Amino acid sequence: xxxxxxxxxxxxxxxxxxxxxxxxxxxxxxxxxxxxxxxxxxxxxxxxxxxxxxxxxxxxxxxxxxxxxxxxxxxxxxxxxxxxxxxxxxxxxxxxxxxxxxxxxxxxxx
Numbered sequence: 001x002x003x004x005x006x007x008x009x010x011x012x013x014x015x016x017x018x019x020x021x022x023x024x025x026x027x028x029x030x031x032x033x034x035x036x037x038x039x040x041x042x043x044x045x046x047x048x049x050x051x052x053x054x055x056x057x058x059x060x061x062x063x064x065x066x067x068x069x070x071x072x073x074x075x076x077x078x079x080x081x082x083x084x085x086x087x088x089x090x091x092x093x094x095x096x097x098x099x100x101x102x103x104x105x106x107x108x109x110x
Contacts, residue, residue: 016098019091022067027052028060032083035070041080 009017022028027050034049035042046061047054061081064070068087072079 012094012097015090015094018067019069019095022064022069025060025063027056028064031057031060031064032069035081035083039083041073041082043075043078043080046081 023032030050031046034046047057050057052060061070061072065072065081068084069091070081071084072081074080
């Protein structure tokens with residue numbers, strides 16, 4: 001789907017899609033779990049914790065950062081990452097609304 005088509009959907013729908021894309025890989029879910037468990041900024045340790053190369057971890061971090069779920073700060077030659085609590089709270093509310101909307105609908109299918 002071209003980027004111009006994204007304009008035809010609501011801000012909320014685009015936000016949900018962005019979060020879903022970021023959460024759509026088990027390595028990114030594992031990264032989020034590691035960052036949440038540490039509850040602090042993590043610099044470089046992620047590669048040691050995951051069965052992935054540095055470049056692969058970097059790509060996953062980039063996806064998570066683009067979705068706003070994590071934030072990174074440059075400290076010397078390294079970038080330290082942590083959960084973006086404000087965006088994570090927005091993601092939770094947004095996804096909860098979608099899930100509640102689907103659950104609250106009576107099933108009249110098939």
